[in-house]
Amino acid sequence: MKTIVIGGGIVGLCTAWALRKQGVDVTVIEAGRVPCATAASSDHHRLTRPFYGAAHGYAARMPAAFDAFETLFEDLPAPRGRYYVETGMVVTSRERGDYADLSRQSLDRIGEPYTLLETEAEIAQRLPMLEPEGITYAMLARGGALMADTILRDLAFLLRSTGVPVVELSPVTRLDTAEGIVHLASGDSLRADRVILCAGTGLSALLPGLNIPLTPRRTLIVYADPPADLADAWAQAPGWIDLGGPTDYWGLPPVAGLPLKLGNGLMGRDDPDDSDRQITRDEMIALRESYRGLFRDIDGFRLRWGQANYWMKAPEHRFILRREGRVLAASADSGHGFKFGALSGIDIAEAVVSDDVDGVAARMAGGDDGGDLVGR
Ligand SMILES: Cc1cc2nc3c(=O)[nH]c(=O)nc-3n(C[C@H](O)[C@H](O)[C@H](O)COP(=O)(O)OP(=O)(O)OC[C@H]3O[C@@H](n4cnc5c(N)ncnc54)[C@H](O)[C@@H]3O)c2cc1C
Structure with missing residues (x-):
């Protein structure tokens, strides 16, 4: 079977990796470079953690998501520590039934270990x-920083070294879903038995008939130095999610x-244009300010740089896998897809090889227990 993956973000590259491992002929086509600065996947790092609030179906998949990255790291050329920094992750609870409480229920259900500070x-x-004011308990579990750009860069290298072309600077302009023909901006076209569309926020433009509301969401990030007198404490600190x-x-x-x-997801906004990529100084200050009362000495944080980037929001923040003719469209994103990247690649490759698209799609959507979640 000949396949083409459109999109060199974490989902597209991991899909190509998983297909190649199954002996499938695969080519990756990417509009920009890998990593592409405008891809949702691109930054120094992305968080991974087992906490998932009400989305118990996604929490249940997290052990497999951690394992899938470990499998990928074994294939990548550098030692594991270049791709993943374990910091541990914390959530704090302030009221009954909040995100931490719901996450704790999930961890109990799946037997994922955690430590409570009460x-x-x-x-x-x-x-x-x-x-500490207002915190009823803090819960610590595994998790940390997936070094996103390094993973993408080395994964593209791995693919090429195993005979998978990763074609950069080649925007796809149109798809013939029935015939599996991919039209490129250069005027060339390619044909495949299966085309796997992992184009992030570029998905809707290539499949305008897809009957699922997908909306790019602008999200802000700020990098900052912690106050000097807390630098040692911060050096030992876990990541946080809620x-x-x-x-x-x-x-x-x-x-x-x-x-x-x-980061602060409440400062994001839906933006179909997907083009407002300049973070302003005022936005950076407002983001830091939103942490007042949560972190000590907020005024002592020195802003370094910020980022405005986009992810693709699907209904209930669930992952989508849909077949249209010879095209398999994947949106395994909704603002929480990097940590699932390796597992999504394995899932999508299984859908291609087994043809069980509906079964795999249900699993990727978090099953009946996917739950809604804020995009994190
Ligand atoms: C600011 C921010 C913070 C986030 N934090 C986290 C986090 O901490 N943890 C987590 O798990 N997730 C996080 N996410 C979400 C996560 O990054 C995404 O879910 C994931 O990276 C999506 O990967 P993807 O491969 O589907 O899409 P993308 O990374 O967007 O990749 C799509 C690729 O397709 C290419 N493309 C698009 N159109 C075309 C075309 N026409 N022709 C050819 N190529 C095309 C693009 O150039 C791009 O490289 C965050 C997202 C953002 C934006």
Whole structure:
């Protein structure tokens, strides 16, 4: 079988990796470079963690998602530590039934280990960078930083060295879904038995008839140095995903020589144009300010740089896999897809080889228990 993967983000590259491992003939076509600066996958790092709030179906898939990356790391050329920095991850609970409470239920169900810090003294000792007020407990589990751009770069290298062409600077302009023909901006066209569309926010333009509402969502990130007197505490800090109450905070402590990274999903917005990629100084300050009362000495954080990037939002933030003729369209994103990248690649390759698209699609959507989640 001859296949073409459109898109050299984490999902497209991992799909090509998994197809190649099954002996399938595969070519990757990417509009930009790998990594492409405008891809959702592109940054120094992305978070991984087993916490998933109400989305128990996704939490249940996290052990497999961690394992899939370990399998990928064994194939990549550098030692594992270049691709993954384990920091541990924390969530804090402030009220019953909040994100931390729901995540705890998931971890209990799947037998994923965690540690609870339930007294102010325990929290102050392990997490001295947090303002402890209002926290009923903190929960620590595995997780950390997937070094995104390094993974993408080395994965493209791996693919090429195993005979998979990764064709850069080749935007696809049109698809013939019935015939499996891919038309390129250069005027050339390619034909395949299966075309796997992993084009991120570029998906809708190539499959305008797809009857699923997908919306690019603008998301802000700020890199900052922590206050000097808390630098040692931050060097030992876990990443965080949700700090309790009606919030959508996430981020990583300083790792691999980088400053720490602050995110806040509530500061994102839907934006069908997918083009407002300049973060303003005011946005960076507002993002830092949104952490006041959560992290100690917010005024001591020195802003370094920021980013405005886009991910593709699907209904209920579930992953989508859909067949249209010879095209298999994948949106395994909704703002939480990097940590699933290797597993999504394995899943999509299985759908290609077995032809069981519906079965794999149901699994990727988190099953009946996928739950809705804020995009994190
Ligand atoms: C700011 C931000 C923070 C995030 N944080 C996390 C996190 O901490 N943890 C996590 O798990 N997830 C996170 N995510 C989500 C995660 O990054 C995405 O879910 C994931 O990277 C999606 O990968 P993808 O391969 O589907 O899409 P993309 O990475 O967008 O890749 C799509 C590729 O297709 C190419 N393409 C598009 N159109 C065409 C065309 N016409 N022809 C050829 N090529 C084309 C693009 O250039 C691009 O390289 C975050 C996303 C953002 C934006």
